Amino acid sequence: MNFISDNLLLALGWILTQNIVLNKGIGMEFVISASRRKIDLPLVAGLISVLSLLSALLCYPLSLLLNAGEMSIVITPVCYIIILMGIYTVSHIGLSRFAPEFREYLGSRLPFAVFNSVVFAVPLMNNEISRDLLSSAFFAVCTGVGFLLAASLISLSTEWESKADVPDAFKGMPARLVYIAMIVLAFMGISGGIT
């Protein structure tokens, strides 16, 4: 029982108080871009969860090997990028062969989902705090959920923008940034970041 409740609390923490997008500001441009198409949000968030999980699992053994060396801080990012490259290549070839229709439907969403700061930051952050394999995988899944939450909240800004009396210069991106800043402030309040 303790195990379940502890992990549930941990997951809530990673989604709400240490949200990779809203609390740390990682992958903000990707979230904004994804939130423009509400219909795609579950698909993109699902892809990001799966890809984060894969990158976390595949990068973990590598980080154990690299952490011993002095040059790890220099080499690790390149090695992780090569792993992401492998994930992208395998998923592209695999989907093109076994599910060509789905690959066609995904279109540019696949490279967009693989090569973004959120998926790349997951193994880097796991490595930074030296998480074990299970925690790394759990963090990756929670990151995907956190991404979905952030994107869903940001996607509501279009409704707000159409109703609010925004000055001409603020219309579009500046208004959206102010809106996101307010959400970030709220999340900082939840996490206790404001004293």
Added chain:
Amino acid sequence: MKHREGRAFISTIFLEKFWRENPVLIKGLALTPVIAAASTLKAGVVLAVVLAVITIPTSILMNLVGKKSTEWLRPVMAAVLSGLLLIPCMLVLKQIAPNIILQLGVFLPILIINSLTVYEAAEYAPDRSLVQTSISSVAGTLGIAAVIVIIAAAREMLGNAEIGGVYLPWSNKAPILSTPFGGLIFLAFLSAGLRGIFLFIKGRKVHKAVNSIPDTDQKACKEKSDQINKNKVNMITETTKDISGEKDSNDTGNHISDIEPVWDDKNPDCENSSHAESQVDEEEAQS
């Protein structure tokens, strides 16, 4: 003559990427380093330099190599190239300023796949000429670098009451400005400021162009538009009365303010004013 045309071409692309289509302020690319990592001037300068070292050569190499590769491979090639370019940057930083690597943490490696590098190198570069790609990547990177440094300096000054390690005369600090919230707010105001300048310039040009139309034409056009507006209001009032069956009611719920102004380019009767605006747009596009 050719030399002058070439210079004009170069300055057009440069201004377009640096100013009119600034990657951060107008397009919203590479937001992560700006809002999350650039909280001190030193960090901002390091981020700007590393971004330049990664993005410019990657774009040029992708222009040379990317044309021969298939479209799905381009993001992979761009990411690997920029990853390899990060190695010398990290080695130099490790020697010069090891603390900054620790301070920036994951934000330094994340620059490898920032959206500007991926967009410039994988999508823009392979389909353009080498000169165009080079100027575009230099201008785009400079555009981001300028924003990063300005925001980082402002956040450090107001958030920590210091700049580059030197304490400032005021003691009031707003540490919240060093968080992503501060980055977003600074970015929003900077972006709105740039858009405001564009709107002001465009407004002045339109004003000048409208003023150049003879007074008699302007008056005739205004009269026509007033007449059309009046007819529109009457028509809507009648229709509403018919629908609601309240022909005797005075208030139909429709007001003049609810109706779009006629003095716009959709109205064929105001050809002069719309022509003036379109002329300004064309001039802007040409310049």
